[in-house]
Amino acid sequence: MTDLQIDNVRPMGGTVGTLHIKDGYVVDTPVPGAAALDGGGALALPAFIDAHMHLDKTLWGLPWRPHSAGKSLSEKIANERNARVELGADTEVQASRLIAQAIKNGTAAIRSHVDVDPDLGLGNVEHLLNVKAAHNDSIDIQLVAFPQTGLVSRPGTADLMEAAIKMGVELIGGIDPEVIDGDADAHIRTIFDIAERTGAGIDIHHHEEDDAGADTLDLILDAVHAYSMQGRVTLSHAFCIGMVSEQRRSTLLDRIAELDVAVITTAPGYKPFPPLNDMQRRGIRAASGSDGVRDVWTPFGNADMLERAMLLAYRSNFRRDDELAFVMEFCSLGGASVMGLDAHGPLLGQRADIVLVDAENIAEAVINRPTSRTLIKNGRVIS
Numbered sequence: 001m002t003d004l005q006i007d008n009v010r011p012m013g014g015t016v017g018t019l020h021i022k023d024g025y026v027v028d029t030p031v032p033g034a035a036a037l038d039g040g041g042a043l044a045l046p047a048f049i050d051a052h053m054h055l056d057k058t059l060w061g062l063p064w065r066p067h068s069a070g071k072s073l074s075e076k077i078a079n080e081r082n083a084r085v086e087l088g089a090d091t092e093v094q095a096s097r098l099i100a101q102a103i104k105n106g107t108a109a110i111r112s113h114v115d116v117d118p119d120l121g122l123g124n125v126e127h128l129l130n131v132k133a134a135h136n137d138s139i140d141i142q143l144v145a146f147p148q149t150g151l152v153s154r155p156g157t158a159d160l161m162e163a164a165i166k167m168g169v170e171l172i173g174g175i176d177p178e179v180i181d182g183d184a185d186a187h188i189r190t191i192f193d194i195a196e197r198t199g200a201g202i203d204i205h206h207h208e209e210d211d212a213g214a215d216t217l218d219l220i221l222d223a224v225h226a227y228s229m230q231g232r233v234t235l236s237h238a239f240c241i242g243m244v245s246e247q248r249r250s251t252l253l254d255r256i257a258e259l260d261v262a263v264i265t266t267a268p269g270y271k272p273f274p275p276l277n278d279m280q281r282r283g284i285r286a287a288s289g290s291d292g293v294r295d296v297w298t299p300f301g302n303a304d305m306l307e308r309a310m311l312l313a314y315r316s317n318f319r320r321d322d323e324l325a326f327v328m329e330f331c332s333l334g335g336a337s338v339m340g341l342d343a344h345g346p347l348l349g350q351r352a353d354i355v356l357v358d359a360e361n362i363a364e365a366v367i368n369r370p371t372s373r374t375l376i377k378n379g380r381v382i383s
């Protein structure tokens with residue numbers, strides 16, 4: 001952390017002024033000896049947070065590879081393992097290049113899932129822990145042990161996930177307890193048991209659809225209550241919330257709010273998703289992320305959370321300035337609340353994780369997505 005003075009900036013689009021940063025936090029008086037930075041009249045915003053990524057899957061930095069995955073999950077998984085060997089993908093090199101891209105785009109924190117299964121063992125966990133340690137000063141990284149190929153249907157995976165937590169991974173993951181594992185109760189119990197034993201948080205990929213998906217979601221919420229895991233569980237995607245009747249959606253969201261469960265949505269182009277306004281109205285902690293970036297699952301993605309904010313607005317049919325400011329907040333402070341980080345930004349008392357963007361105001365930043373950005377983390381200029 002360092003002391004910094006940023007002249008000629010407009011915090012949150014207000015009037016031009018000077019930002020004073022002491023010990024990594026925004027203060028209201030000049031700090032003697034602080035380093036100086038000319039903000040060039042830029043808009044100062046809370047740095048972006050990418051709350052759902054797969055750093056171990058990306059091919060970032062390798063030559064373009066045409067999308068070749070088959071339709072079924074097993075085809076996609078086999079395709080991934082083959083393609084990574086074929087291309088000579090190095091998990092640490094590719095993940096580090098993607099992190100550099102995220103930092104360039106103004107991202108100060110990432111939550112990444114990392115595959116764990118009996119074939120991979122803890123190899124990817126070791127790689128991402130190394131990558132995390134190497135980037136300690138420039139970006140916060142949280143890891144989730146992710147049973148991509150199944151949990152109870154793949155004996156040995158649960159033990160590996162628990163071992164991953166003991167190695168330093170922060171959260172236990174899950175995936176489609178009924179559809180992938182065929183035994184929602186066992187899947188959910190396994191995850192929550194590990195969380196109870198280790199003190200880890202939980203972040204579950206939930207792609208199950210319609211009322212059947214909502215049934216599984218209710219089982220997860222039952223477990224949050226039974227294990228007293230309020231405030232420590234995240235649902236990633238939760239498409240079913242956008243697919244069920246309005247009445248059932250309302251009941252699910254009320255339960256999610258009451259149990260303080262967080263929700264992450266990428267506003268995907270191919271599925272319904274939980275309505276942002278309905279979550280905001282209930283005070284649900286919610287955030288967004290890139291999900292897979294340029295990997296064998298998808299050719300899309302560029303680790304740009306300002307572009308993600310635009311996509312959230314586009315898919316939500318948001319047009320007003322206050323709605324565009326809301327999606328920007330979703331991609332910054334929303335991520336902090338989901339990841340359990342201090343509130344950050346350019347306002348008094350906030351942790352000085354700030355991005356400078358050349359735009360007139362927040363709405364214009366979301367629509368134009370200027371590429372030239374400056375990231376300040378804990379009061380230090382990172383990029």
Ligand SMILES: [Zn+2]
Nearest residue numbers: 054205291292
């Ligand atoms: Zn994912």
